[in-house]
Amino acid sequence: MTHHTPRHTRRRLRTVVICTVVGLAFALTPLGLAGSAEGATLRVRLGVVSVSTMYAGSDYAGEAAQVSGVGASSIRIPAKWNLIQPGAAAAYNWSQLDQAVRAARTEGLDVLLNLEGPAPVWAQKPGADPLANGNAPLDPQDFRTFARAVALRYSPYVFAWEIWNEPNLSHYLIPPTADEYLPLLRAAYSGIRSSGATQPIITGGTSSSRGDTRDISFIERLYLLGGRPYIDGIGVHPYTFPYPLLNDPRFGDGGGAAVLRWIRSAMLAAGEGNKKVWITEFGQPTGTSSMSVSEAKQASIVTDALSLANSADWVAAIFIFNSHDLVAGPSILDGNMGLYRHDGTPKPVVAAITSLTGG
Incomplete structure (x- = not known):
């Protein structure tokens, strides 16, 4: 998700009725994407995305309570490299991340820790715009050092690691290519494993936007370049707003669900059928933007996506973006994707x- 604004146990899945996805469901069933999970068990891991570590003064305890309150088992927390290691010396600012992880664990939430850019100014390439959010480091070994430090500190509290965010978009990685991303993934993988951490390491969730590098092209290229040893799962962000995951009329290929199918096919072609797809962001904005929907429609779209993910045994997790609205005004798309409103209601x-989780 391109952010333009300031941003435990598993339970029984109760009755789920899919009203909007029947028409396209059958085209996707060969890869296990069925349209209903009525009477099923919530197999897929349900999480919620946090962006609170990006902003000072965040209410970490309140957010963790919100996430736990919906029955989610997990929370995705960003570890922003430029904010944690602003200087080249080994002086890390762990304050906000400590608070966020502590609050999550107090609520019994598992943590998906997202090691995210940009590179801090001292590590950037010569001539880079120091304000650009997509800056990669000149030397990926600097990112390895950071990843190792994060893993040494937080490994006991983390169930999985996600490396970077939407690396197929220039807003997050310059250039937004698998060739640029693989050295970062390899470095982070090495750094985390050298700490003794053994949790799964997931690729940075790719955006399903049709801009910059297409997600499927990015993943195919990542395998072609030899990325397989550094991948324990593939992260995806199959946004389709303002439409349901299985019914996006802008694409004749099934929208975001087709993205999941394509990426699964790429994994199978690479001999990676034993690994899974992780939906590390999916959501729907409310408010008054051109891609927003009513709050009732948001509920329908999100629960439909949950049911779809639950029906595919090769989908490991789905994380809903995000916990609460980041702004009070209704016109900012990214600011109104919360499960809770800005005032906490x-x-x-x-x-x-x-109703699905018994939360």
């Missing part, structure tokens, strides 16, 4: 999810 999607 729940949107209908909260009741819809808890």
Whole structure:
């Protein structure tokens, strides 16, 4: 998700009725994407995305309570390299990340820790715009050092690691190519494993935007370049707003669900059938932007996606973006994707999810 604004146990899945996805479901069933999970068990890991470590003054305890309250087992927390290691010396600012991880564990939440850029100014390439959010480091070994330090500190509290965010978009990685990303992934993988951490390492969730590098092309190229040893799962962000995951009329290929199918096919072609797809972001904005929907429709779209992910045994997890609205005004798309409103009151999607999780 391109952010333009300031941003435990598993439970029984109760009755799920899919009203909007039947028409396209059958085209996707060969890869296990069925349209309903009525009477099933919530197999897939359900999480919620946090962006609070990006902003000072965040209420980490309150957010963790919100996430736990919907019955989610997990929270995705960003570890922003430029904010944690602003200087080249080994002086790390762990304050915000410590608070976020502590709050999550207090609520019994598992942590997916997202090691995210940009590279701090001291590590950037010569001539880079120091304000660009997509800056990669000149030397990937600097990112390895960072990843190792993060893993040494947080490994006991983390169930999986995600490396970078939407690396197929120039907003997050310059240039947004698998050739640029693989050295970062390899370095982070090495750094984390050298710390003794053994949790799964997931590729940075790719955006399903049709801009910059297409997600499927990015993943295919990543395998072609020899990325397989550094991949324990593939991260994806199959956004389709303002439409449901299985019914996006802008694409004749099934929208975001087709992206999942294509990426799964690429994994199978690479001999990676034993690994899984991780939906590390999916959501739907409310408010007044051109791609927003009513709060009731948001609830429908999110629960449909949950059911779809639950029906595919090769999908490991789905994380809903995000916990709460980041702004009070309704016109900012990225600022109104929360399960809870800016004032902390729940949107209908909260009741819809808890009806599935028993949260």
